[in-house]
Amino acid sequence: MNRVMSWVRASPAAASAATNDDDKPALSRRTTRSSTASWLSTASLSTAATSFVDEPPVLASTATITPSRTVMSIDAGGILGVHALVVFETLDAAVKEEELARGLPSRPLSSYFDQVAGTSAGSLVSVLLACAPVDRMVDMWASFAHGVFCHSLLDRCRRAWAHGVNILVRKASTRKLRNQLAVALNDLGLGSDATMADLGARRNTPNVSIVVTSAREAGVPIVVSSRSSEMREGFADLSHLRILDATAASSSAPSFFKPTPLAFDRAQPHLFTPCVDGALAAANPTAALRLKPQETALVISIGLSSGTKRGADLGAKPTVTNLFLWLKGFGRIIVDPERIHEEMQTHFEWAERPESYVRIPAPDIYDRAQLDEFDKIPELVAASRAMFKDPEWAHKIRRLAERVVAIKFAQPGKAPPASG
Structure with missing residues (x-):
């Protein structure tokens, strides 16, 4: 495990002592990753990267501008992401029952979360x-996965060879990925040119956070x-980036897709940094959000495996075009979201708020599915739905739906829900 999670493993006493550094200017804090500033195009972005790695930010005293009271987090996992959509489907039905019991008007599930990552x-x-x-999410996901990973006969031969050789040919088409992302964004009424700021301006939407990794600094x-x-x-502030570019970059697993160039600096829109799969830095995005337990009412972290398969293949395999960078960053790659889950769980326990962190794993069948096996989506959906029919x-x-609704209406300016 790399230094990204060092703030979690530190003892509570050590973490408390470390908060004394918060009064210092951000750029004067201890920085061991000097190369970070050389490729990031703005001082603010450099500060974000170095402070995350070198401080214990969750227990630090840095003030939160707007505390995120409820957070939804979704792990990396290719087509296995369909499990998260079944979670939404199941939770939404339970929330609607709770709204009805409390005499509340029905509202979108997304409005119950302050942040989704x-x-x-x-x-x-x-x-x-x-x-x-x-009710449209699963169908949209199946269509997206089919468009990205379904291949012609020639492509299938090429893909089979790529699976065997694995270092010469990428397993999927970057063009198809971007085209299908554009189709999905158009279907959502956003458009392929919409920026993250445009998404943030929509009513009743949470703050959407997407994790990407620079191809030059795999651990940040x-x-x-x-x-x-x-x-x-x-x-x-990177909200000027297009949603299409941010999602493409976050999804660009090295053995599947080409890196996506992102222009981090608003003042230099033609200065690009190649970015790859966010899983190379935080396969479980809760690690990157720097959450404070004392300011977080609830975190729902959705895993895309059963939690028993450790060090899963996230597509972080070398290709001819990225072999050097891949080898350079190998020691810093996080490929085990369950390890991050365990660290976060421990962290909330230290803060005496274990009930504020909830992990929802996937059924065992997800451990046996490949990240690009789109034809298994119906089988995966059936397994996820069967899991939530289990009485436990x-x-x-x-109970989770009850908490989500209660937290929402306990926020300042909201009337408490009726007891039913």
């Missing part, structure tokens, strides 16, 4: 939660948010 395929899932009707997560004003101090999980989801 996703890595890799989870980036598109987060946009779907913010904008799409819950970069968070692109739709409303930067709601992020903690130290995060750069059905009870957990009902």
Whole structure:
């Protein structure tokens, strides 16, 4: 595990002592990754990257501009992201029952969350939660996955060879990925040229945060948010980036797609940094959000595996075009979202708020599926739905829905819901 999670593993006493550095100017803090500033195009973005790596930010005393009370987080996992959509479907039904019991008007599931974050395929899932009707999400996902990973006979031969050789040919088409992202964004009424700021301006939408990784610094997560004003101090404002570019970059697993160039500096729109799969820095995006337990009412973290398969293949394999950078960053790559889950769980326990962190894993069948096996989506959906019909999980989801609704109406300016 790299230094990204060092703030979690530090003892509470050590973390408390480290908060004394918060009064210092951001750029004067201890920085061991000097190369970070050389490729980032703005001082603010450089500060965001270095402070995340070198501080214990969750326990630090840095003030939050707008605390995120409820957070939804979706792991990386290719087509396995469909499990998150079934979670939304199930939770939405339970929330509607709770609204009815309390005599509340029905509202979109997305309006119950202040922030939704996703890595890799989870980036598109987060946009779907913010904008799409819950009952359309699974069909939209299946159409998207088919468009990206369905190949002609020639492509299938090429893909089979790529799976065997694995270092010469990418397994999927970057052009298809971008085309299908554009189709999805158009279907959502956003348009392929919409920026993250445009997404943030929509009513009743949470702050959408997408995790990407620079191809030059594989261990440093970069968070692109739709409303930067709601992020903690130290995060750069990257809301000028297009949604299509941010989601494509976050999904660009090295053995599947080409890196996506992103222009981080508004003042220099023609200065690009190649970016790749956010899973190379934070496969579980909760690690990149720098959440404070004392300011977070609820985090729902959705895993795309059962939690028993460790170090899953996230597509972080070398190709001819990225072999050197891949080898350089290998020691810093996070490929185990369950490890991050365990660290976050421990962190909330230290803060005596274990009930504020909830992890929802996927059924065992997800451990046996490949990230590009789109034809298995119906089988995966059926397994996820069966999981939530189990009495134990059905009870957990009902309790979770009760908490989500109660937290929403306990916020300042909201009348408490009727007791029913």
